Amino acid sequence: MAKDRKIDMVILGVLSHERSTGYDIKKKIDGGISYFWKGSFGSIYPALTAMEKEGLVSRYAPEGQSGKREKIYYEITDAGKQTLLDWLNEDKVTNDLKYETVLKLFFGGVANPEVSIKTIENFESEITNSLAVLKGYEEVLSAVLDEPDHVYYYLTVLFGIETYEGYLSWCKNAKALIRKQLM
Amino acid sequence: MAKDRKIDMVILGVLSHERSTGYDIKKKIDGGISYFWKGSFGSIYPALTAMEKEGLVSRYAPEGQSGKREKIYYEITDAGKQTLLDWLNEDKVTNDLKYETVLKLFFGGVANPEVSIKTIENFESEITNSLAVLKGYEEVLSAVLDEPDHVYYYLTVLFGIETYEGYLSWCKNAKALIRKQLM
DNA sequence: AAAGACATGTAAAACGTTACATGATTGC
DNA sequence: GCAATCATGTAACGTTTTACATGTCTTT
Numbered sequence: 161m162a163k164d165r166k167i168d169m170v171i172l173g174v175l176s177h178e179r180s181t182g183y184d185i186k187k188k189i190d191g192g193i194s195y196f197w198k199g200s201f202g203s204i205y206p207a208l209t210a211m212e213k214e215g216l217v218s219r220y221a222p223e224g225q226s227g228k229r230e231k232i233y234y235e236i237t238d239a240g241k242q243t244l245l246d247w248l249n250e251d252k253v254t255n256d257l258k259y260e261t262v263l264k265l266f267f268g269g270v271a272n273p274e275v276s277i278k279t280i281e282n283f284e285s286e287i288t289n290s291l292a293v294l295k296g297y298e299e300v301l302s303a304v305l306d307e308p309d310h311v312y313y314y315l316t317v318l319f320g321i322e323t324y325e326g327y328l329s330w331c332k333n334a335k336a337l338i339r340k341q342l343m
Numbered sequence: 344m345a346k347d348r349k350i351d352m353v354i355l356g357v358l359s360h361e362r363s364t365g366y367d368i369k370k371k372i373d374g375g376i377s378y379f380w381k382g383s384f385g386s387i388y389p390a391l392t393a394m395e396k397e398g399l400v401s402r403y404a405p406e407g408q409s410g411k412r413e414k415i416y417y418e419i420t421d422a423g424k425q426t427l428l429d430w431l432n433e434d435k436v437t438n439d440l441k442y443e444t445v446l447k448l449f450f451g452g453v454a455n456p457e458v459s460i461k462t463i464e465n466f467e468s469e470i471t472n473s474l475a476v477l478k479g480y481e482e483v484l485s486a487v488l489d490e491p492d493h494v495y496y497y498l499t500v501l502f503g504i505e506t507y508e509g510y511l512s513w514c515k516n517a518k519a520l521i522r523k524q525l526m
Numbered sequence: 527a528a529a530g531a532c533a534t535g536t537a538a539a540a541c542g543t544t545a546c547a548t549g550a551t552t553g554c
Numbered sequence: 555g556c557a558a559t560c561a562t563g564t565a566a567c568g569t570t571t572t573a574c575a576t577g578t579c580t581t582t
Contacts, residue, residue, distance in 0.1 A: 173450035196442045253443040259379040260436040267356035269492035309452035326509035
């Protein structure tokens with residue numbers, strides 16, 4: 161495993177649950193993990209092609225009809241499963257945050273305090289919306305924790321909720337501090 | 344501002360506080376904001392060259408001696424200050440999380456629960472170390488909040504502490520849940 | 527004298543996003 | 555019939571990391 165293309169692991173992970181098309185994969189990323197990972201068509205389709213060549217995934221032709229333009233389903237191969245497992249067992253991880261909101265705040269002294277307050281409030285309202293979505297997931301998932309995979313989905317949702325609630329509490333404190341010290 | 348190179352804003356922000364060399368800038372990024380933003384020499388030096396051409400920064404020759412190889416200090420120009428201000432006033436931000444730890448956990452069902460526990464514990468110990476560093480910053484900064492800029496530094500440190508504490512509390516819950524449901 | 531930090535820079539490679547091109551199918 | 559969504563793919567572009575190359579200065 162010379163390369164490091166994480167999108168490959170996302171795709172293998174999705175395919176380990178069920179056969180999917182590139183389009184499906186994109187939707188699953190958007191719906192299920194977008195609060196900590198993203199992927200675009202421009203990365204998914206080329207990655208599928210490359211991984212097919214490497215034998216990590218294979219095309220699956222459904223029973224159905226030919227002739228018309230068909231959806232291309234992929235499934236994970238044994239080699240793909242092994243690659244996924246190897247990655248899961250690796251200790252090395254890359255956890256990257258790029259928070260432009262916080263970056264702006266760090267340099268807030270250059271502008272008026274109002275500018276920073278505005279930056280925080282924008283963040284606050286975005287996070288509030290996302291948190292509501294995650295709470296919805298939490299409710300659904302907590303009812304079906306008996307399925308083993310669901311425990312893991314649930315954990316990642318909890319991660320999102322925990323961090324988002326932390327963000328919101330920080331927003332409040334940060335605004336208060338700016339107001340108290342600078343306005 | 345057609346382009347979108349955020350490293351430019353990091354550099355302008357650093358230079359808005361004081362004249363610095365490329366090397367200084369790198370150290371300041373590593374020391375002060377690395378928990379939410381990163382930058383490498385390979386991006387800093389070319390960005391400085393480009394921004395000098397655009398008139399956003401200029402070289403500053405210190406009084407000192409010539410002859411020997413000299414450090415290259417940069418300072419921010421008025422145009423650079425305006426660019427920084429414009430960016431601070433923009434509402435659009437990109438906040439990106441790429442948490443491989445959480446990604447692995449999402450696909451945890453593929454492997455044994457022990458593998459996921461291990462992933463969480465690795466994360467836990469890394470975060471514990473980083474949190475200690477941030478707590479150190481917090482202590483130092485809280486004593487000098489009368490300097491306006493320090494309030495902003497303090498806020499970003501609080502952001503780190505809040506999120507890291509959230510992570511640690513999540514780690515505990517996540518491990519307990521895996522143990523209860525799957526082991 | 528050697529090690530390690532200081533200091534600047536370039537080149538290659540990887541990677542990912544955006545925009546574009548194309549067309550089928552489904553629901554109103 | 556039209557709009558939206560489904561569906562696959564390519565190409566250009568820009569950014570960033572990594573590794574390399576080079577040399578100085580400070581401390582032990």
